[in-house]
């Protein structure tokens with residue numbers, strides 16, 4: 532089978548090599564999968580560069596989430612069967628940018644026949660993160676105001692949809708007029724091109740000076756610093772990621788004076804600490820999708836061979852929504 536592998540760290544286009552590698556049988560507690568679709572995520576870029584918080588041994592295959600068919604189950608696995616269509620988080624280092632992959636059975640979730648492969652591959656990490664962040668970490672209430680930064684991106688587009696499904700007023704920021712339009716099409720009420728306009732003023736104007744109750748921040752850096760200026764009384768700023776490249780400091784005196792919370796979100800940790808919650812959230816996401824309340828914004832479906840160039844565009848803000856790579860198994 533073919534897999535994209537990294538032998539030395541660097542930019543995805545420079546270091547990813549498409550290689551023929553032997554198929555691997557699942558170990559105890561694992562399943563093997565024929566990958567039909569692998570959705571790209573910013574952390575895949577960070578993994579190639581060696582900048583992700585956890586570093587796999589070289590050589591490794593990136594690819595953080597897939598949809599595919601179970602081909603074999605390892606010893607002790609009774610939660611999933613051979614032949615089932617599933618969403619899965621591939622075993623770290625043995626990732627999804629490949630024709631076959633391995634996953635712990637505990638991170639594999641069934642999907643209905645109505646969900647096509649690219650949509651299935653795009654319905655997991657970003658929506659799980661958004662749902663747990665908005666509901667469990669921020670306790671977003673109907674009628675509250677939610678500001679989503681980088682709203683046209685992978686996690687951003689999911690958060691806009693989930694915010695609307697929760698009955699919130701959703702505002703968004705995005706870089707450039709095309710991405711602003713993407714956010715509007717997703718249903719954001721106020722959208723600011725934060726490359727040219729000040730989102731603090733726009734949020735205050737739209738809330739009679741009150742500010743946003745919940746701010747969803749995958750960007751960090753200056754965007755976090757400015758968010759503190761427009762967070763509401765008892766607001767919650769959700770720390771999702773740092774695509775700007777700078778991890779901002781949160782001055783605790785400011786949080787005290789304005790009565791707001793800075794709330795960390797690490798979705799992957801729920802897999803270790805509260806795996807049952809991931810399964811429950813999966814069921815809720817499938818329900819919301821079937822009800823037409825959420826639908827992954829898959830902007831591009833490309834062959835697996837095109838993954839490095841697609842990751843390069845993702846790293847340089849050249850994509851919107853989710854980019855998904857498919858294999859022959861998707862046909």
Ligand SMILES: NC(=O)c1ccc[n+]([C@@H]2O[C@H](COP(=O)([O-])OP(=O)(O)OC[C@H]3O[C@@H](n4cnc5c(N)ncnc54)[C@H](OP(=O)(O)O)[C@@H]3O)[C@@H](O)[C@H]2O)c1
Pocket residue numbers: 571572573574656657660681682683684685686687704705706707710749750770771772773774775776796797798799845846847848849850851852
């Ligand atoms: N906390 C968690 O559990 C969790 C889970 C999943 C992902 N994440 C994190 O969420 C972040 C977004 O991931 P994603 O997969 O949604 O990525 P994505 O689709 O590429 O979206 C990221 C967006 O960030 C914006 N951005 C702002 N400054 C940037 C810069 N200097 N370079 C690149 N992009 C910049 C861009 O939108 P504009 O052009 O509109 O500014 C870009 O499209 C990543 O940091 C990822 O690690 C966290």
